[in-house]
Amino acid sequence: MKIVVCIKQVPDTTEIKINPTTGTLIRDGVPSIINPDDKAGLELALTLKDQFNAHITVITMGPAQADAVLREAFAMGVDRAIHLTDRKFAGADTLATSHALAGALRKLEFDLLVTGRQAIDGDTAQVGPQIAEHLDLPQVSYLEHLEYDGNKTFTIKRATEDGYEMLEVDGPCVVTVLSGAYKPRYMNVRGIVEAYSREVEMWGFEQIEVDEKRLGLKGSPTRVHKAFSRGVKAAGELYEVDTNEAVGIIMSKLKEKFII
Amino acid sequence: MDFSLTKQQQLFLQMIREFAEKEVKPLAAEIDEQERFPMETVEKMAKIGIMGIPVPTQYGGAGGSNLMYSIAVEELSAACATTGVVVSAHTSLCVAPILEHGTEEQKQKYLPKLATGEWIGAFGLTEPNAGTDASAQQTTAVLDGDNYIINGSKIFITNAEYAHVYIVFAMTDKSQGVKGITAFIIEKGTPGFTFGKKEKKLGIRGSATSELIFENCVIPKENLLGKVGGGFGIAMKTLDGGRVGIAAQALGIAQGAMNETVKYIKERKQFGKPLSAFQNTQFQLADLQTRVVAARLLVRQAAYKKDQGVNYSADAAMAKLYAAETAMEVTNKAIQFHGGYGYTREYPVERMLRDAKITEIYEGTSEVQRMVISAALLK
Numbered sequence: 001m002k003i004v005v006c007i008k009q010v011p012d013t014t015e016i017k018i019n020p021t022t023g024t025l026i027r028d029g030v031p032s033i034i035n036p037d038d039k040a041g042l043e044l045a046l047t048l049k050d051q052f053n054a055h056i057t058v059i060t061m062g063p064a065q066a067d068a069v070l071r072e073a074f075a076m077g078v079d080r081a082i083h084l085t086d087r088k089f090a091g092a093d094t095l096a097t098s099h100a101l102a103g104a105l106r107k108l109e110f111d112l113l114v115t116g117r118q119a120i121d122g123d124t125a126q127v128g129p130q131i132a133e134h135l136d137l138p139q140v141s142y143l144e145h146l147e148y149d150g151n152k153t154f155t156i157k158r159a160t161e162d163g164y165e166m167l168e169v170d171g172p173c174v175v176t177v178l179s180g181a182y183k184p185r186y187m188n189v190r191g192i193v194e195a196y197s198r199e200v201e202m203w204g205f206e207q208i209e210v211d212e213k214r215l216g217l218k219g220s221p222t223r224v225h226k227a228f229s230r231g232v233k234a235a236g237e238l239y240e241v242d243t244n245e246a247v248g249i250i251m252s253k254l255k256e257k258f259i260i
Numbered sequence: 261m262d263f264s265l266t267k268q269q270q271l272f273l274q275m276i277r278e279f280a281e282k283e284v285k286p287l288a289a290e291i292d293e294q295e296r297f298p299m300e301t302v303e304k305m306a307k308i309g310i311m312g313i314p315v316p317t318q319y320g321g322a323g324g325s326n327l328m329y330s331i332a333v334e335e336l337s338a339a340c341a342t343t344g345v346v347v348s349a350h351t352s353l354c355v356a357p358i359l360e361h362g363t364e365e366q367k368q369k370y371l372p373k374l375a376t377g378e379w380i381g382a383f384g385l386t387e388p389n390a391g392t393d394a395s396a397q398q399t400t401a402v403l404d405g406d407n408y409i410i411n412g413s414k415i416f417i418t419n420a421e422y423a424h425v426y427i428v429f430a431m432t433d434k435s436q437g438v439k440g441i442t443a444f445i446i447e448k449g450t451p452g453f454t455f456g457k458k459e460k461k462l463g464i465r466g467s468a469t470s471e472l473i474f475e476n477c478v479i480p481k482e483n484l485l486g487k488v489g490g491g492f493g494i495a496m497k498t499l500d501g502g503r504v505g506i507a508a509q510a511l512g513i514a515q516g517a518m519n520e521t522v523k524y525i526k527e528r529k530q531f532g533k534p535l536s537a538f539q540n541t542q543f544q545l546a547d548l549q550t551r552v553v554a555a556r557l558l559v560r561q562a563a564y565k566k567d568q569g570v571n572y573s574a575d576a577a578m579a580k581l582y583a584a585e586t587a588m589e590v591t592n593k594a595i596q597f598h599g600g601y602g603y604t605r606e607y608p609v610e611r612m613l614r615d616a617k618i619t620e621i622y623e624g625t626s627e628v629q630r631m632v633i634s635a636a637l638l639k
Contacts, residue, residue, distance in 0.1 A: 189309030
């Protein structure tokens with residue numbers, strides 16, 4: 001069984017502060033992490049490796065520093081890492097990004113392609129589904145759980161707004177995973193010790209199958225109209241009371257708002 | 261010269277800090293209160309390789325460095341000093357002497373189980389009448405055919421009944437003084453080997469500390485570690501390494517108390533402003549931070565020298581002396597910054613002060629460290 005996992009390096013948005021005068025993000029000193037949905041996807045793949053001895057390839061597209069997320073993936077247990085980087089990819093929106101990734105993925109064999117649902121620095125949830133469309137593969141988004149029959153069929157629990165769906169799909173297929181679906185394991189110490197002596201394959205435009213016009217800024221139809229920070233909600237009311245009294249207050253507030 | 265961690269070490273720090281924050285810190289107050297050994301944490305640490313960091317991969321370890329190991333003990337101890345010493349005693353006092361002085365057969369037999377955390381290690385040198393004066397050993401080992409017969413007792417043994425393998429020192433020839441001390445590897449379950457009373461301690465209360473009792477305990481000759489009469493040298497070398505671990509533990513406690521203090525003084529308001537806005541607070545905090553950073557440089561230097569294979573005995577002593585005294589000062593002042601709240605068990609700083617004290621005592625008191633440092637200077 002072969003699995004490919006797409007991961008993205010993102011700023012840890014829980015650590016980001018907003019400049020109160022300009023309303024822009026202060027990114028200085030903010031640590032970079034593996035996007036949480038992607039990390040859950042990585043754990044899904046590692047779980048299948050534990051069960052079925054699957055071979056895992058991880059791929060990321062990004063600048064030189066994105067190497068760090070591939071090393072982390074090595075330390076968690078993946079077998080192969082590809083770093084997709086080229087000046088021609090710079091300035092890509094989701095469409096151009098998915099074209100570049102699909103171009104690389106055409107060069108790889110897999111039974112299952114895993115992406116995160118969305119990245120915390122963009123929140124579009126578009127790249128995974130777009131890749132599936134470019135590759136003409138079946139896709140299941142918002143994955144909560146996956147079972148594999150050991151042959152070719154996946155049984156997938158998919159979250160919807162008001163419940164979930166159970167789907168059966170044959171590989172090769174694409175899934176996009178929710179961050180809560182699989183709790184990522186810790187990197188193991190031996191994996192960390194060896195992470196920087198293992199080979200990350202560097203792939204550029206020359207290594208992939210894609211039309212150059214579809215890449216980078218030129219291939220990106222999206223234009224940012226305006227960026228703004230969401231208004232701050234009211235501070236709320238704070239009560240320091242015992243549990244019984246707290247339940248009473250909550251119930252009366254819920255009734256007041258006609259929620260119950 | 262480069263003071264920054266390598267990318268590999270940074271990746272390790274990222275992992276161990278997250279592990280300590282999510283898996284170790286939430287249990288710290290509970291295991292202290294209940295005086296309970298954190299077995300569930302040991303199992304989690306074993307799974308990801310923390311019980312065998314500086315052990316070569318051929319013996320089932322992670323193949324990491326002593327610097328990496330010191331970072332692990334520091335980060336674990338910043339969350340919970342008990343957890344830090346479980347790893348330190350296991351790694352520095354049991355795994356290291358087998359790795360450094362064991363025969364190939366002994367390494368093959370013990371290291372894979374220890375490095376993977378299937379077994380926990382311990383070390384028995386101290387006796388009721390042999391503390392700092394380790395040469396006054398009264399435990400004896402008498403050769404009888406292919407076996408040694410051990411009689412005596414060891415006290416204040418960390419990991420105690422939770423360990424499976426013990427490095428134990430005994431007199432094979434009393435007439436030779438320190439040259440009559442020999443080291444042995446003794447397994448739990450050996451007939452004649454039992455445990456005495458469990459100590460009730462001021463701090464590191466989750467760590468198991470008990471007496472080891474040997475009554476006509478028969479062990480095979482193959483369990484002799486190093487040479488007959490070479491035990492004192494093994495003990496001293498082992499303690500050099502152990503001091504890097506305890507220095508890292510003390511440093512972690514100090515850093516943990518700093519983290520709590522910085523958080524608290526930004527939140528706590530008196531006279532209409534946060535405590536952090538008072539210059540007296542700022543000046544004291546600056547002094548404490550300077551000490552913590554200085555301690556870290558000493559700890560990392562000692563670990564680095566051990567990795568380089570050069571003599572680091574005095575470096576380890578300086579690191580432990582300074583880090584332990586820093587831990588005492590920082591935790592003491594941390595309580596003062598917290599005021600009455602800091603004296604209660606609602607906040608972790610009182611535990612940190614109780615945990616800090618032992619770092620001035622075990623694996624060589626601060627007085628012993630001063631002896632080691634000046635002896636290296638005056639030789």
